[in-house]
Amino acid sequence: MTASYAPRRYCVQYRESDFQFLSRLMEDEGIYYWFDAHDAPGTMYLSDSSDVAHTTLPAEATLRFVEGSAADARYNEVTRWTSARRLESGKYASLDSDFKAIRKKLGANMDVADDHDLSDFELFEFSGGYFASADADSRARVRGDELIARRDRHWATTSWPDVAAGQRFTFEGDPDGSRDGEYLIAGCTFVLTHSGYEGLSMREAGESVADVLEALLAEDTVNAETRDVVLDIIHSTPALHGGARGASAFLLTVLPVELPFRPARCTPKVTMPGPQSGIVVGPKGQEIHADEFGRVKVQFHWDRYGKSDEKSTCYIRVSQPWAGKGWGGYFIPRIGQEVIVDFLNGDPDRPIIMGRVYNDEQPIPYESPTQSGFKTRSTPGGNPNHYNEIRFEDKKGKEELTVHAERNMSTTVENDDSTTVMHDQFLTVDNDRTARVRGNEKWTVEKDQTTEVVKNQVNRVNLMQTNTVGISQVNAVGGGGQTNQVVGPQVNTFAGGVTTIITGNQAHTVNGSQTIGVTGSQTTSVTGAATITSSAEMKIQAASRKDISNGETSIMANSIKVVSNTNLALMAVGNIDATSIGSNTTVLGSNSSGYIGMNSEANLGMARSTFMGMSINNALGMDISNFAGLQIENAVALKLIGVGAAEIACRTLSAEQQVLKTFMPGAGAGAAAGAGVAGALGAAAGAAAAIVDISATLKQYEDAQIALKEAAKEAAAEGLPGLAGRLSNLAKVAERRRSDAFATALPGYSLAEGLGAATVTQQNDALTNANPTTAGPPSGETPPSR
Structure with a gap:
């Protein structure tokens, strides 16, 4: 053996004997073998190079041609030499593919042109039986040697016993000399005829020898392609089918030594009759066993020696619904699942998984025949409650599409996404939910909308927010209260009325100024007490103002000032009571006080009245003045007292201090007349006033x-x-x-x-x-x- 051979990726012996299996492999690799039986128990030789692997005949290296009728061929003589020439193609080409480099052109060509016109015809073969460029070249050389080896074939008959397959000799004595040369014995058939018991018909025995030879040579790989020539030699050579009693002969198939020899691929490779099923296997304790290509290993049901582990088969490719460049459908068969395995070109060495089937250990996921879908299992350690699923229910009236994610679910839409629900839709999120819209968002609810937040809600608008309510709006806030914070200005515009009802307390704080403008009327109703507090000046300005109180009205201040542009009127159903430390009343015009009834004034201290002009007191009835203490009257200018009738003075003590006192003359009637005149004038003036x-x-x-x-x-x-x-x-x-x-x-x-x-x-x-x-x-x- 001169070449080295790499282990095959996968090699299966299926429905063939060990001999057939080994013969097929050696024929494919170009390896042939022969036996040397001179020394028991014999030796088997294997070779892939016919030019260096063989030795010459040990006793006599030369065999000479002598026609069978010329002499009794008993020694190193060849009595018959037959030659055959095959017009073979002189070109060979093959292709194959390797899924690990699917775009790479994997093939080889071999040119072994011969000297005839048909030599340009090409023999093409697919598949070539290899997965690498180096293997393709070596296979092409073997196939080229195979073409050359079957071009020239020669057959010789001899009685020389020192011949055997696998040995070389020199042939001489060819009638025209064209076939003299060195040859390799590729096949050696020994025919020995023995009549057996005396009286046995030699004719019958001769006929049976030819039949036996024909049967034996049916599986001769050396003469497989020239079987007709060999049979013709047998039937035309008496020594091979009906020689004399005790005769023997050797039929040799010889090849020119200068031509390489490769065995013909006569042992057929089994073609798988169809798909088979198997169980996905792998290392113990694992649920998924696959390589980077998604290939798995399978235990076939006919495999008696497999241990249902990662060594049962090679990695087998799995057909998927789609298989694109980084896209498509992808489901890895898991350990324990039953798969359907087919074979590329029927080659048992090239299995491929085409599908999966359920069985008693792997039942279907749905009990209803109207349900279908995809259901996975969480791994490792998942149970029937751990799965992802897309399920279809096709029962009429109950059609449903169900999507279940065992844990997380992600959906990505590169462009638009549209969902139409003809009836109701329910969305339940047990934990948090986050939605991000990088552009605009629009919600349209043609009927009612209800949003319920059990706990807190935060709405944040970085720029402007506009809320438009066509008819009415109701906001209900619980006992926790409500806080509205506006950093900039706030404008509330109400086309209709505004009603604010606060069951509890209300606190309104304005850090800066506040202006309230009401184009119509304004009414503030407070059931309890109302307090308005201003740290600085407080001003109320109106065209007219009314303060109405069902109870008492109290005004308290450090100082109170009331200014009226015109009149000032005080009106009370009861009394008007005024109490002060002091009292100053200044009337720039006329001052008139009217009492219809009793007028009573009580002064516990000093009472003083100062008149810059004239002071007139008139009483149409009776004027009574009572003084519990001291009464002093001072007149800076003139004091005139006129009594029209009589003046009566009753004094316990009277003291007068006068610088000058004048008495009018005419006591009695004169005095009375003067006093009457003065009194009349005073009375007239007083009456008019x-x-x-x-x-x-x-x-x-x-x-x-x-x-x-x-x-x-x-x-x-x-x-x-x-x-x-x-x-x-x-x-x-x-x-x-x-x-x-x-x-x-x-x-x-x-x-x-x-x-x-x-x-x-x-x-x-x-x-x-x-x-x-x-x-x-x-x-x-x-x-x-x-």
């Missing part, structure tokens, strides 16, 4: 009556019926007091007429003409009588 004051007082009560009625209407409009009723009653009281005062004032008018003073008459006329509508009772009313 009284009439003016009384008219003003009656006008004040009339105005008070009108103001009370208007206030009652406003209180009723504001929803204060109690206050409205009390104001109406007070208006009636003002009307009654005015009527009583008018009736009381009538004697004053009569007194003025009795005095007969024109001035009084003129004043009375002036009072009557000043306000004719208020001088008497209202129109249509009868003056009250006392």
Whole structure:
């Protein structure tokens, strides 16, 4: 043996004997063998180089040609020489493929041209039986030698016993000399004829020898392609089929030594009749055993010696639904699963898994015949509850597509994604959910939408947010409260009304300034107490203002200042009580106070009245002044006291200090007349002033009556019926007091007429003409009588 041979990736002996198996392999590799039986038990020789592997015949290296009829061929003579010439192709080509380098051109060519026209014809073979370029070249050389080895064949018959297959000799004596030369004995058939018992018909024995030879040479690989020539030699050579009793002969098949010899590939390779099933196997303790190409190993059912482990077969490729460049379908058969194995070109050495089947240990995943899909198993250590699944339910009326991810699920859409649900859709996330939209997002709900957040919710908008509600909006916040934080300005625009109902407390804090603008009216209703606190100045500005309180109204401040652009009116259903440390009242115009009833003033300290002009006190009835202490009257200029009738003074002690005191002359009638004149003049002036004051007082009560009625209407409009009723009653009281005062004032008018003073008459006329509508009772009313 001169060449080295690499182990084959996978080699199967299937439905062939050991002899057939070994013969097929050696024929494919170009290895031939022969036996040397001279020395027991004999020696088997193997060779892949015919030019160096053989020795010459040991006894006589030369065999000479002598025709069989010329002499009795008993020694080193050849009695018959037959030659055959085959016109073979002179070119050989083969191709194969290796999935590990699928794009690589794997093949070889061999040119062994001969000297005939058919030598240019090419013999092409696929598959070449190799997986590497080096193997392709060596196989091509073997196939070329095989073509050369069957071109020239020669056969010789001899009785020389020192011949054997695998030995060389020199042939001489060819009639034309063209075939003399060195030859290698490629086949040697020894024929010995023995008649057996006496009287046996030699004719019958001769006929049986030819039949026996033909049967024996049926499997002769050396003469397989020239079998017809060999049979013709047997039937035409008496020594080979019907020689004399005790005769023997050797039939030699010889080849020119200068030509290489390779055995013909006569042993057929078994072609697998079809797919087979097997069980996926691997190392103990593993659930998946595959290489980087997704290949697995299989234990065939007919394999008696396999141990159902990683050594049962080679790695076998697995057919997948799709097999693209980094894409397609991919499911690795797992250990224990039953697979269907086919064979490329029927070659048992090239299995490929085409599918998988269920069995009693690997049952189908679905019990219903209407269900189908893909269901995996978590590994290692997964049980029936650990799986990923895509399931289809095709039962009419209950069609369903189910996708189950045992742990995580990722979905990537390079462009658009559209989902249409014709009825309801439910989404349940037991833990967290995060959604990121790098562009815009739009949600359209044609009917109602309900969003429920059991715990907290955070909405963050980095720029601007717009919420549009077509009709109404209701926000309900529980007991934890609500916090709205706006860094910049906030504008709330309400086309309709706004109603805010707060069951508990409300705190409103503005760190800067606040401006509230109301184009219409504004009403603030507080069921409990209301407090407005300002650290600086507080200003309320309105066209008009009303403060309405069902109870008491208290104003407390370090200093209170009330400024009215026009009049200032104070109105009370009850008393008006004023208490102060001191009291200063400055009237720049006229000052009029009217009392219809009793007027009482109590001064516990000093009471002082200062008049820059004239001070006149008038009493139409009785004027009584009582002083519990000391009364002092000071007159800087002139003090005039006029008594029209009589002045009576009762004093326990009277003391006067006067710089000058003048007494008018004419005591008695003169004094009385003077005093009468002065008293008359004073009375006339006092009566006129009284009439003016009384008219003003009656006008004040009339105005008070009108103001009370208007206030009652406003209180009723504001929803204060109690206050409205009390104001109406007070208006009636003002009307009654005015009527009583008018009736009381009538004697004053009569007194003025009795005095007969024109001035009084003129004043009375002036009072009557000043306000004719208020001088008497209202129109249509009868003056009250006392």
